[in-house]
Amino acid sequence: MMEAWVACDWELVPTGLKALGNDIEAPVGQVEKGVQDARGFLEKICSESQRRQVITQAEVEGFLALACAGEDVWQTFHHDEKLHARRHKDRTLVGGAIFVKVSGYFPGVTVDHVAHCYMNFNDRAGWDRQMDGFKVLQHGEGNDLMHTVLHSPPLSDRDFLVWHIVLRHTNGKGLMFYSRSADDSFYPPGRAVRAMQYIGAHQLIQDSGGVTFTTITAVEPYIPFLPRWVMSLLLPSEFKRWRSSVLRRCSELRGQRVPCTGLFTLDTPEVKPVLMDVYSTYRRCTLRSKCLPLMECYSHDSQKMKMYNQSLCVELPWLDAVEISATRGFLATYIQETLLFGRPALQQLGTGQIAHQGQQKVRSQAFYVGQPELWILVLEHRLSSITGTWSGQDLIGFLRQEQLDTGYSHPIEHVAHGLPKEVKTWFGGAKDRRLQVRLFELLQAAGVTLDQECSRCAEFNLTGEAARLRRIGLELDVTLFYSNLWFLWSDISTWFLPNKEVTFELQVKAREPVEGVRTIRTIGPAQSFFQDEEYHNQTARVTRRSFGIRLLFHQRGVIGKWDSMSLAFFLLQSCTFLGVAWTLTELLCTFIPVLCDLWGWPPPAWFESLQR
Numbered sequence: 001m002m003e004a005w006v007a008c009d010w011e012l013v014p015t016g017l018k019a020l021g022n023d024i025e026a027p028v029g030q031v032e033k034g035v036q037d038a039r040g041f042l043e044k045i046c047s048e049s050q051r052r053q054v055i056t057q058a059e060v061e062g063f064l065a066l067a068c069a070g071e072d073v074w075q076t077f078h079h080d081e082k083l084h085a086r087r088h089k090d091r092t093l094v095g096g097a098i099f100v101k102v103s104g105y106f107p108g109v110t111v112d113h114v115a116h117c118y119m120n121f122n123d124r125a126g127w128d129r130q131m132d133g134f135k136v137l138q139h140g141e142g143n144d145l146m147h148t149v150l151h152s153p154p155l156s157d158r159d160f161l162v163w164h165i166v167l168r169h170t171n172g173k174g175l176m177f178y179s180r181s182a183d184d185s186f187y188p189p190g191r192a193v194r195a196m197q198y199i200g201a202h203q204l205i206q207d208s209g210g211v212t213f214t215t216i217t218a219v220e221p222y223i224p225f226l227p228r229w230v231m232s233l234l235l236p237s238e239f240k241r242w243r244s245s246v247l248r249r250c251s252e253l254r255g256q257r258v259p260c261t262g263l264f265t266l267d268t269p270e271v272k273p274v275l276m277d278v279y280s281t282y283r284r285c286t287l288r289s290k291c292l293p294l295m296e297c298y299s300h301d302s303q304k305m306k307m308y309n310q311s312l313c314v315e316l317p318w319l320d321a322v323e324i325s326a327t328r329g330f331l332a333t334y335i336q337e338t339l340l341f342g343r344p345a346l347q348q349l350g351t352g353q354i355a356h357q358g359q360q361k362v363r364s365q366a367f368y369v370g371q372p373e374l375w376i377l378v379l380e381h382r383l384s385s386i387t388g389t390w391s392g393q394d395l396i397g398f399l400r401q402e403q404l405d406t407g408y409s410h411p412i413e414h415v416a417h418g419l420p421k422e423v424k425t426w427f428g429g430a431k432d433r434r435l436q437v438r439l440f441e442l443l444q445a446a447g448v449t450l451d452q453e454c455s456r457c458a459e460f461n462l463t464g465e466a467a468r469l470r471r472i473g474l475e476l477d478v479t480l481f482y483s484n485l486w487f488l489w490s491d492i493s494t495w496f497l498p499n500k501e502v503t504f505e506l507q508v509k510a511r512e513p514v515e516g517v518r519t520i521r522t523i524g525p526a527q528s529f530f531q532d533e534e535y536h537n538q539t540a541r542v543t544r545r546s547f548g549i550r551l552l553f554h555q556r557g558v559i560g561k562w563d564s565m566s567l568a569f570f571l572l573q574s575c576t577f578l579g580v581a582w583t584l585t586e587l588l589c590t591f592i593p594v595l596c597d598l599w600g601w602p603p604p605a606w607f608e609s610l611q612r
Helices: 016-020 041-045 057-067 111-119 121-125 228-253 259-263 411-415 439-446 564-599 605-611
Strands: 010-012 074-079 083-088 098-107 131-140 143-150 158-169 174-181 196-206 210-220 279-281 284-287 291-297 307-315 322-324 328-341 354-356 361-369 376-380 382-385 388-391 396-400 423-427 435-438 474-483 503-511 518-523 541-558
Touching: 010 057, 016 111, 016 131, 016 143, 016 158, 016 259, 041 057, 057 196, 057 210, 074 228, 083 228, 098 228, 111 121, 111 174, 111 196, 111 210, 111 228, 111 259, 121 131, 158 196, 228 564, 376 439, 396 439, 411 474, 411 541, 423 435, 423 439, 423 503, 435 439, 435 503, 439 474, 439 503
Parallel strands: 396 503, 474 541
Antiparallel strands: 010 158, 074 083, 083 098, 098 210, 131 143, 143 158, 158 174, 174 196, 196 210, 279 382, 284 376, 291 307, 291 361, 322 328, 328 361, 328 541, 376 435, 382 388, 396 423, 474 503, 518 541
């Protein structure tokens, strides 16, 4: 294996893309090493002879000197909270190609996950639909000869043939990918248009709160009818889409080890989850009740169930009836307690035979938790988005009369339904504008009650008896959908202009797990409701099974605002599609007479109408 050279603070990774977890079986080829000459960096990368040579230490040092140049070289043409885009002041360099430097920030992620998203071929194929076809043709001197395909409808595909290297920062907290075009003789062009990449570099640096990225690229995509200055203006919006996709994928990888993790020396940063690219929400969930009544059950047959109110209550923490966090909650409806007295039985390892039978006395009791339908769920929001920041006291929300079956659709599709004409409940109208909803309203919105029979219990129960959801438990998916793009048919302005205020919709969906919903704990007898003091000794223990309702909190939504760059991109894309459609129509009308004469067909009626 070749020795790793160091350019400034960047050390070559000799194994190249294989270090990113790519299963590469490319042969080790005979490559042409770079030679020392007096030409400058930009002059050399534009020469044809350079494309036959691999990337060397001297070339990377020349690139790093260019990358560190200041505002006298790189002129800003776009700057916001997400991206800083600059263009080289000399528009004649590298054949007048698009020559830009874009920097930004990935909050709440780690550098190994970002690097994995960039250059792990299998992972990227799962979420990136624009660039694929990654293929390493040969490897040598730390360089990978790589071929990729870029899909850019309605235009023809573009492909790239590049020399590619991987460099690791000497402090162990950064990675850089550097590439440039290779000579076409290594892999001749096919159906796709072969693009020229003079420079393609991506620097990723870890800091305490996320990852800073810097991309420098000089590319000639060979689009003849589109001016280069227009393509440069479209770059920031494309980079923002790419940034959002990487953030979304990194959130899915959170907590996982990826193949390139070993390349880094990372501290454990305080990472805050990023839920989607347009907003993040903090919720505080509480229950407005500290003491609830207990109700005993005289018969386990749910159809003959008799309960009476003891007029006694117990605090929720003692009962373990409630567990609430920012992402989920559990509300108990039925509790079983089993008292075990004596030591557990010892078994032979591997055989399961009882070696020593411990003396055990078993006693059980069960009771229902009274009226969980009256519990009040209280949630607070904190919404930070591209249009502002709101707290839980500022947001107004609603619950529809009937839930829409759009839980897994695109947010834009859901917003297209607009605000309902009639809502079941409005939230935020009173002085206390937090979201406060009774469990009964959530169950009703999901179309279930605790006293209805479990739909699948008889199918999986050996005895086949019916069971009530109050006894078995169920799950409720509670989704908060935020948007300012709702429209009203009565207000035409909402069809075109985003509202300044964000409104949320409360969505509820029920699910009945086959095994029900329960938690199991082992507690001391003194913490249970067994009253006999004879059981309160060191060998006694109580197993408490709590059945109930599991609440799963989710967040979705889309928030928008007017953006001149997005409008320009939409108009440009629309004009491009219109031009392509017009060209195809002209070609069709030109060849129709020829094809009809060739095959002896009469001209179609629509063609005759066009000639009139």
